[in-house]
Amino acid sequence: MKKTLIAHSPDADDIFMYYAIKFGWVDMKDTAFDNIAKDIQTLNEDALNGVYDIVAISFALYPHIKEEYAPLRTAVSFGEGYGPKLIKRKDAKLKKNFKVALSGKDTTNAMLFRIAYPEARITYMNFLEIEQAVIDGTVHAGVLIHESILTYADELEVEREMWDIWQELAGEDLPLPLGGMAIRRSLPLNRAIAYEETLTKAVQVARDHKDRLSKMLIERDLVRIDAPTLEKYLELYANDDSITLSPLQYRAINKLFELGYKHGFYEQAVKIQDYLIPTEYSELRDS
Numbered sequence: 179m180k181k182t183l184i185a186h187s188p189d190a191d192d193i194f195m196y197y198a199i200k201f202g203w204v205d206m207k208d209t210a211f212d213n214i215a216k217d218i219q220t221l222n223e224d225a226l227n228g229v230y231d232i233v234a235i236s237f238a239l240y241p242h243i244k245e246e247y248a249p250l251r252t253a254v255s256f257g258e259g260y261g262p263k264l265i266k267r268k269d270a271k272l273k274k275n276f277k278v279a280l281s282g283k284d285t286t287n288a289m290l291f292r293i294a295y296p297e298a299r300i301t302y303m304n305f306l307e308i309e310q311a312v313i314d315g316t317v318h319a320g321v322l323i324h325e326s327i328l329t330y331a332d333e334l335e336v337e338r339e340m341w342d343i344w345q346e347l348a349g350e351d352l353p354l355p356l357g358g359m360a361i362r363r364s365l366p367l368n369r370a371i372a373y374e375e376t377l378t379k380a381v382q383v384a385r386d387h388k389d390r391l392s393k394m395l396i397e398r399d400l401v402r403i404d405a406p407t408l409e410k411y412l413e414l415y416a417n418d419d420s421i422t423l424s425p426l427q428y429r430a431i432n433k434l435f436e437l438g439y440k441h442g443f444y445e446q447a448v449k450i451q452d453y454l455i456p457t458e459y460s461e462l463r464d465s
Contacts, residue, residue: 219282257354
């Protein structure tokens with residue numbers, strides 16, 4: 179059996195979308211899967227360094243790794259009227275050069291924030307530390323991601339929704355592309371196609387058995403939140419739109435890449451469809 183490691187973040191949506199494989203509900207011939215969970219910026223850096231064959235990334239990172247990795251069509255997270263939140267202490271007034279904590283320079287929220295707030299003084303830290311850094315006054319504000327957008331402390335308030343920033347920058351009503359998965363290009367094409375099919379099936383099975391899977395995740399302490407919060411969170415970031423990319427989601431990702439190129443984050447304009455795994459290969463081979 180070939181051992182295959184999938185690297186994903188420790189937040190509840192990634193755990194949920196992977197664990198149909200971990201629990202043995204979905205498998206792949208001659209393949210034994212295992213997983214490792216790291217914060218999203220660490221995963222972005224690992225992708226830049228080519229550490230894993232299959233790895234979760236921020237969508238904003240993808241143009242930097244397009245030659246080494248293909249984007250997968252599944253296990254994607256978008257915001258639809260919601261997303262990361264710029265928070266501060268209640269009644270605090272932010273100056274133009276306020277000090278802010280972000281979860282990593284290669285994250286989608288960091289790129290959008292830097293476009294919207296060019297004078298802010300940025301410090302990067304683990305996403306789990308941002309809320310406390312704002313409470314302690316280490317920074318004036320911070321961008322919360324993952325489950326923290328639902329559970330932040332009462333002494334904090336939202337200064338601005340990243341969703342609103344995205345809508346203003348995009349200039350049209352598009353879902354906010356946050357994160358997805360990437361697979362190493364050097365893998366044999368038939369195996370890469372099989373990996374994508376297996377992961378897609380895993381997300382589909384997870385959605386089909388959401389209540390049962392959620393209960394198992396809670397009972398085994400595999401997520402950091404309680405059952406009601408998990409229910410709400412999964413409908414935000416591991417919903418039916420996470421199973422496979424839609425035409426609207428492609429448009430949104432390409433708009434993100436367009437903004438990144440326009441503001442100097444990328445050396446060239448990129449369209450995600452140009453870098454997908456050519457799944458028609460398996461159809462032609464078997465015809």
